[in-house]
Structure formats: structure tokens, C-alpha cells
Amino acid sequence: KVDSPGDDVTWCLATGRDAGVVPGVTWGTLTDKKDQQMWKRLNCDSLPNLEDGVALPPPVPPSSQDASWSTAALSSLPLTPPRSVPASPFPYLLPAGGSSQNRPKVTVLVWNKIKGYLDWLRDDFTRDALQHCSTECVFTSDKRAMTRSAGVLFHVKTHSKSDFPNKRAHPAQKYMMVSLEQPAYAPLMKQPAYTSKFDYLMTYDLDTSTVPVITIHPHYAAKEYFEAPSVPFEEKLDAAVMFTSNCKNAGADSRLKYFEELMKHMTVHSYGKCLHNTEEPPAGKRSRNENKRRVLSKYKWYLAFENNIIKDYVSEKVYDGVLAGTVPVYYGTDGVDRLLPDGRAVVKVSDFSSPKALAEFLTGVGADKSKYEAYLAWKQQPPQSKVDAFQSVIDMTAYKYTSLCRVCHQLSEDGATPK
Template sequence: MSSSPCQWTTLRPFVFSSLMVLCFVTLFFTYINFEMKFPSFNIFVDRARQSCPPVLCAAGDSNCSTELHHNHTQEIQVEAVDTEPDTIVLIWMWPFGAKFDLSCSDFNIKKCQLTDDKALYDKAHGVLFHHRDIHGNLENMPKEPRPWFQKWVWFNMESPANSGLIPELDDLFNLTSNYRLDSNIPVPYGHLEPVTPEDESFKMPVKDKLVCWIVSNWNTQYRRVQFYDEMKEHIEIHTYGNAFGNKLSDQDYTKVVSSCKFYLSFENSVYKDYITEKLYSPMKLGTVPVVLGPSRQNYEDHIPGDSFIHVDDFSTPKELADRLLYLDKNKTEYTAYFDWTNRFKVQGDFYGRGSACETCRYLQRNKRYQAFHELNKWYWG
């Protein structure tokens, strides 16, 4: 049956609208990234697991479990275990026969074992040898071969003038531990540390003496003795120690030095970095050190330049004496020598133990092979 013109006229708007909708839908699916996401099957599984009651097992059924089994990975926290062995430092000979505490707690060094048990020689990471206790023929040195991982450390706190040169030691050691700052393991006789809020503020001790000197090792060839002999002609110097037949106890030492305005911190020999407790002890006790030793510049590598008086700053002992007499009458200029106490405090050396513990710290941080050649040239020149 053919359509009449009237029917076509009636249907034409409908057909046109349908074609427009079809074109729009075609363009939409063609140019728009239409993505339908269907729920994962796992969601239903998980929901089923959450909603299902425990399985009911028949009595005696060994293949049935009332526990729900999940695929979730169980997190197990395992505490880290430090498997690094302790560093062993063997004290081969006690310095001058004086034993010291074998703990490094004061140095904040952990996993360090100090020992004098020579049975541990084959296990020791480092062996410490005190120069003044080494026999000239090396008869008291180890007879066994040195293990490949072990380092021998030359330890000496005496100046070259007071240490005998032993030619056979020249290329024997791996490391040096000495007061010199260019040593592998430097251990000065003292050092300054920053003050903390917990430290007590500096208070000037009561002074009733101008200049003091304590000395036991007397040698007319020493520069310090010659300087003293001339200086005493121009200023009163209170003297103590074996050289003057007036030995002091530790308690008396503290009392005497703190009561003096100036202390003669005269070293027995003049060498680079050879700056001993003769400087640090008076500073700690609130006394201005008058130093005789290496250059002023070398002293300033260790302490502030305004904390001491150097004999080389004066052309004669008399000129130095005149300066001390002047400072005795001028409180403001005298107290300026203690300005450093607002920033620093003195920390003394732990003789022997300092070298042993610092050796341990060094070995923990430096595990590569090392060797120290021409020891005699380096130290004795």
C-alpha cells in the first residue's frame, strides 16, 4: 500500500528529528572518550566474605576449617639488628706503665672494645704502641705477623727532644696518634668547647699573688730557665715544685694556681703544637697564662689570641715584667683576658685513654688500608 501525501507530511518531522538524534549519538561516541566501568568481581567476593558466617564443620571433619582465609599480606615488623662487630683496640704497652680506664663512654663512642689482652692480637683491628716504652731493639714488639686488616698506631705525647729516635720504626706503622694537629689521630693536651646553658658562668677567683710558676724538670740549658732567671730580677715570682723543693699536691696545685693573676706556662722544649697542660690547667682555673713555646700563631691555632700573653711579644724579660705590673693596676684590661670564657670552656685530655678511644673512632670511620712512611723525618725532622 503506498503512502499518501498526507501521511508523509505528517511523518516528516518525526523522521527528521530521529535522524538528528542518530547523528548526535554517532558523533558523541566517535569523538568523546566514553568509558564505562563495570564493578570488579572481586568486590562481590569481598562482600561475600564479609557477610558470610563462619563455616560450620561436621564433627571429625579434619579437612574443614572454621577460620576464614584472607589473601591480605600480613605486615611483620622486624627490629633492625646491628651486626657490625665491636672495634677492638689492643693496648700493647701501658704508657709509662700507668693503666687507665678501658671505657670510651666519655667520648660518646659505641661498639669499641679497649683491651690489654695480647691473646686478642689476631682479632684486634688496631694495636697502640707507646713510643717511650718501645725498646730500642724492638724486643717487646709483636713476634707474630700483622693480620692484613690490622693497623699499628704509633702513640707519643712527648716532644722530639724528650723522645729517642729509633731508626727501625721509620716505616713500621700505619697511623700516628700525637699532640700534633697533622697527626692521623690528633690528641692535643686540651681543647676549648662551646659553653652550654647548663654551664656555670665564669667567676674570677680571689687573687693574692701576681706571678706563679711550678716546675720540676730543671735544666739550665732550657730557654724557660734562662728567661726566668732574668725575669725574676724585675718582678716577684712565686715558685713551687721539685725544682724549688716545694712539691704541691693536686689540691694545693689548684689552690695556688687559681690565686695567681698570671702563671708562667713555660714548655720544656719548643716544637710545633707542643702545648701541654701547662697552658690548659691555668686557663681552667681562672689564671692568665704567660706562654713560652711555639709561635703565637701556633698558639692561636688552639686558643683565642686574647686569652694569653706570649713572651715573644716583648723584646726582653724586663719589658714583659713591666707589662704584668701594669695589668696588675688596670683591672679592666686584665679582666679582658677572660672574655673567652663567655664563649668557651676548657676540656682537658684523658692521657692514654684519649688516644685509645680516638683510635677506635678513627678505625670505625676509616677502614681502607693506610701506611705512614718516614716517621723519623716527620717527627724529628
């Protein structure tokens, strides 16, 4: 229940940030029906300062790979940016104050149904892409655009392997496959006869994708990760915190066994349904995510465990911890360093031989202020190049118009536009 205009604003802002509700767009499949109705009843479209659209996060896909624990010895991680920054860190975007005139026009035809969390035909995405991309970037599902399209996009999860155009409209035209799913959810990805038809592969695999697409939330700019304050060391609880409610599916059994063993050797407060032992404080006017980050900020360590290890797949968990000013203890892809503001921002579970070894390390570092704060040192006066490097990571998200810009820029660079 919303009781006052002030509460109306709070609800609209929280929904706009956390649920992906966007003023003036077609709702499609992205937002809960009750939220849509409440949004309209409160006339949220009329409120200022609502953030541009983001999609809801996808479910973490299951994996056939069982969880396993590395015996690699702990080694110090250097304070390094996740990747080198090109001379122009955002070549896919129109520079601030730049003219939108005389941009190369790039049209992308979305061949089959594209839906859910990968809805690149959303009104706000296509509008913002047309306004902010360094190309005149147009995404359309109108097949009459085939002859003028630089690229034809196929959403693998909803695609039939027999559903292709009769032929390419021109020699430079690129066929592009996009998916946020792992092959277990999109079996066509395991068929070389199918994948060989494409010029571009676009998945969350950073090494095999022409234009990688990842699942980081675009709610916050890179600078906000660096500027987010941390609770002073002396005020933090000398414990680890976890929010885990998936207790049965997608690798949860091995993860819960690890948590149980870890709890034998150090204090762990569990606010989720799994191994629950601590109650979450009331959110008040905060959104669910804001209240969660408030809780995380009070702890030295946050157990950010993926459901399974999937190469280059990183969910929102680790980013929640980084934003909250705690230190995530991360279990997931070894390549997480490339997707963080800095490699020293997390402790990797894979660096330890057992839960006991991890607990001993966390307890020791947690008792030493200088050692603990070394994990937060990356935030201090970062060079702009480092901030830009992480912003380029955020811009790889599938949930923002920047992915459209990156696709159009790549097509333009490859000379795929019809002559």
C-alpha cells in the same frame, strides 16, 4: 694522718681527683704504693661521687733545643675558639640516650708492653670505652685476637724494631704507633725505616698524627673552665706568681735566668724551690692542687713556663692557671692556642723581645682594669660550639677512655675492620 670520717672522705676525693686513684681497678704502675694502701684502709671504693680514672701526669721530657726568646712584636689576639667544630663534635662517643645496639665492633690488639702513663689496658679505660664509645671498642693484649683486629697498636718506647707480626691478618688492618715521648726518649721515632711501617702515627704532634694524643688532665669538663670564677680585679695582687721546683734539669738554666731578669723589673712571688721568696699557705683539708689554684687565683699573672719548647707539647701548668682565674704568662709551644679554650686566655712570652719588655707590658695591663679583664672575656657567655670545641681538645688526652674511642672511631671510618 686521717683523724675523722670527714677527713677520710676529703682524702679519698682529693686522691681520686689528683692522683688518679680509681675505685675497683687494677692498680698497675699508676699510683703510689702508700696511696694504694691508704685507699684500701679507708675503703674509698665504698664512697659515692668519686670521679672516673685519670693517670698521673708524665714528666716533662727534655729537649735538645735550647730556650730562645723571640723578638716578635706584641699583637692583639682575637677572641676565637681553638678549632672549628664539626657538625657532630663528638662522633667517637655514643650520644646521650643513644642505643649501644648495632654499633660497629672494632678490636685493637696491643702488641707489646704498654705501661705507665699510657696504660690503655687499665680496667676502667677498657670498661668505659666499651660502654661509651660510638663503636663497640675493644682493646686487648691477647694475640689470639690478631685475625679479628682492625688495628695493631705498638707502644714505641717499649718496642723492639724486630718485633712485628709475620704479616697482617687482613688487607685492611692498620699498624699504629703511639708515643707520648719526644724522639730523644724514643729513638726509634727518628728512624724512617721504622716509622714507615705504620699506617697511623699517634703522638702529641697535632699536624703529623692520625689520632693525636695529648697530656691535658681530664679532671674537668670544658664547661668548668668557662664557669670557673675569677677573683675580682681589685682584690688580686699586682704581681706575678710562679711555682717552679725543677731548677737544674731539662732547660731549667735558661728559664731561671729569664725569671731572674724579670724579677728586676716587676714583683714576682716564687712559691717553688727555684728563686723561692714566698711561703705557701697551709692547705688544710684541700688537696695540693686545690691549694695551688687557690694561691694562683689571687694573682693577676701566673708564670707558666714549660721546661723546653716542644711542638704541641703542653703540660698541666697553663691549665692550672686558666682554671684558677688568673692569666697565664706562657712560655712553650707556639701552637698552644689550639689547645686552649681561647687564644686570648694567655700572654705569650714569645711576643716580647726581652724580660724587661714583658715586665713593662704586664705592669701596664695590670694597672688597667679593662685591659686586664680583656684576657678573661672569653669566659663570658660562650656559645656551646666553643665549649664543645674545647671539650674535643680535652678528649684528646691520653689519660681517659676517650682516646680509645677516637682510635676505634678512626679505624671504623677507614674501613679497617676485617670483612
